[in-house]
Amino acid sequence: MRSVVLLSGGIDPVSGRPAPPAGEIAAIGLALSVGGAVGGLHAGAPVPALRQAAGHGLEQVDCLQGGGDAVAVLAEALFAAPPDLVLAGRQARGGEDSGMLPYLLAERLDWPLLSGVVAIGATAEGWLAVTIGLAQGARRPAQIRLPCILCAHDAAPAPPFVFDRARRAVLRVVPVTGEEGPGMVAVEGTERPYRARPRLIGTASGGGGTVLEHPDPAEAARVLRDHLRALGMLAPPREGAADA
Amino acid sequence: MRARRDPRAERARCLVPGGARPRLARAGEAVVGAGPRERAVISIEAPAFWVAVVVEAPDGRLDRWARQSVGAARVLAGAEGGVVALLAGTAGGDALGEAGADRVVPLDGGIGPDAMPEMMLAALAPFVPRHVVLAETPAGGDWARRLAARAGWPIQTGVEMLSARQAIRPVGGMRRERAAAPARVLTLPRDRVASHGGTRREGRWCPAPERPADRGRMRVGPVVTATAAGIPLAEAPFVMAAGQGVVDFERFHALSRLLGATEGASRVVCDAGLMPRAAQVGASGTVLDARCYLAFGIAGAPQHLQGLGKVEHVVAVNTDLHAAIVARAGLSIIADAQAVMPALLDLLREEG
Incomplete structure (x- = not known):
């Protein structure tokens, strides 16, 4: 199986250095x-x-140089030598940062796409088994027809960086003729240095709570259980269970 | 940027809805009202334009993020526009009307992500919305990008400031920002736009769209929820924490398994090596985003209370009536945690 990883010219958001x-x-x-x-x-x-990215396990990176719309250029390269699997991150850092490129690419190549992938399983009859990571540690199994595009979850296991591999990696320049296509729909606007804005402050339900002073442990346990049940954190009792 | 004070709104908040009388007398006693009043509902028949919002409610409850995205749609709709909510999941009753939606269209949440843009486009077709707002959740962010790619609509992701005239979002690796008119599709991070605080809207239910044909390119299985112990502490909905008042950790672990709660701990307990460092709650540990926090033997140092950030309900068991956590808790039990834990364990085991 031949895989291609899409790489962006990333910038670290904290230091501003390439990463x-x-x-x-x-x-x-x-x-x-x-x-x-x-x-x-x-x-x-x-x-x-x-x-730096190649230091995590790539021997060669093809750089499609020549300008034009990134979606069109990548689609042409992938169409010329179609791999079985295309992988991308959730979103690039340093450009538009919208995370739209894999979706536009999938739309143009008419390939299926899944995002938030944390693990890849076995291939069977042209179908690839993957696991999707959701919030609160939930997982969702899925199968997708090859060839396809997968967006990795940020928390998927990362391979270690090897300095020697980064030094020896070949960055091959492939000249392409840029084609202006209807790829990303541009949003007009004014650009300026980023200003951090505070998030909204949540309404903490402080004070005014019920206070139970020195109750009997059994009484305290009953009050706790009923309170947790009223909040919906505890499942209701089973039918016919003995209630004290 | 600090939000500007609005003295009129502050005064209005001290009055009952409708502004007929104050909520409380100055002395602090509640004013005896004339019983429950009819709550005002705004219903709108033919607005000048529509703004759509896609709301996820997998467990039948609108969370803060979902309310904020409806609030953002309300901001974009202004006084003339109407808000139509596409509901993926099950939120019963008029929760969406309360959140600010004029119409509700149910979507089949079980449909795979591949067919989702077609279904959304079918649901949006009768409304022709000026904007579509989604929360930047794993699923919502995915749907927004699929929709924008399929329909060829411009998109602004991760909008940090939103008004009816402009949306500001970071670009260039969070080093620069771009202010532009709100695009057709917008996604919102958490806690950037306030939820709707005004009068209730109608939230009238509309028929569901036709289920589009499956393209047979992917099969998505059911969601497998993590066990309480496997959920990252920062995302856990129910956290039970131990402080210095807990000695018997066998019982503590048994109780957390029975309650289905993720375990946390105070700094002192982690320093003593009784709980792993990853379990530490507070300024130098994890800041929680839980719905309920159950604290055993924790007094509530300021650094610990910082970790409770946006926890909705705090329950404390502590021997000290004057501990700081008692002031933060919705229910406080002034008793020895070591005595209450076995009693609660017995009670829950008795129920089975």
Whole structure:
């Protein structure tokens, strides 16, 4: 199975230095877990973040240089030599940062897409088994027809960084002729340095609570149970259970 | 940026809905009212335009994030517009009307993500909404991008400030931001836009759209919820924590298993090595986003209470009546945690 990992020219949001986003490192980990040939693909000139990403387990990254719409350029490259699996992070860091590229690519290639993938299982008859990570540690099994695009969950296991691998990685420049396509629909607006805005403060239900002073332990336990049940944190009692 | 004070709104909040009389007398006694009053409901027949919002309610409850996304749709709709909520899940009654929705269209939540944009487009077709708002949850963010890609609509993801005229979102690796007119599709992170605080809306139910044909490209299985012990502490809905008042950890673990609660601990307990460092709640540990926090033997140091952030319900068992956590708790039991834990354990085991 041949996998391709889409890499962006990432910027670390805290330091502003080039660094691959967590989701893309997780995508490399998922690609390595499948086995077979794994390559990197980047729309644009070679940037230092690509070498860092390659240090997590890629031997070669193809950089499609020549301008034009990233979706069109990537779709053309993937159409010319179709891999079995395309992996991407949740969203890039350093550009538009909308997380739309894999979706537009899937729409253009007419491939299925799943996002939030934490693990990849076995392939059977053209179907790939994957696990999707949801909030609160919940998981959802899914199967997807190959070839497909998978967006890695940020929390998927990341492979370790190896400095030697980063040094030896080959960043191959592939000249492409840019084609202006109807890829990303641009949003006009004014751009300026980021200003951190505080989040809304939640309404803490402080004070005014019930206070029970020095009750009997059995009484305290009963009050606690009834209170938790009223809050919906405890399942209602079974039918016919003895209630004190 | 600090929100500007609005003295008129503050004064209005001290009055009962309708503004006929104050909620409380100055002396602090409740004013004897004339019984429950009819609550006002705004119903709108043909608004100038529609704003759609996609709401997730997998467990039949609208959470804070879902209310905030309906509030954002209300902001975009203003006085002339109407808000139509597409409900993926089951929220009964008029919870959505309360949250600010004029119409509610139920969506089949069990449908796979591949067919979701077609279903949303079918549901939106009669309304032709000016904007579609979604919460940037794992599922909501996915649906928003699928919808924008399928329909070719411009999208703004992760909008941090929203008004009817402009939406501001970070770009360039959170180093720059772009202010622009609100796009057709918007996704909202948590706690960026206030939920609707005004008069209730009608929340009239509309027929569900036709289920689109499956394209046969993916099969999605049922959601497997994690066990309480497997949920990350920051995301856990129910946390039970031990402080210095807890000595018998065997009982504590047994009780957390029976209650189905994720375990937390105070700094002192983690320092003593009685609980793992990952379980620490507070300023130097994890800040919770739980619905309920059950504290055994925790007095509530300021650094610990910081970790309770937005916990809705706090329940405390502590020997000290004057402990800080008693002031924060909805129910406080002034007793020895070591005595209450076995009693609660016996009571729950008796029930089976």
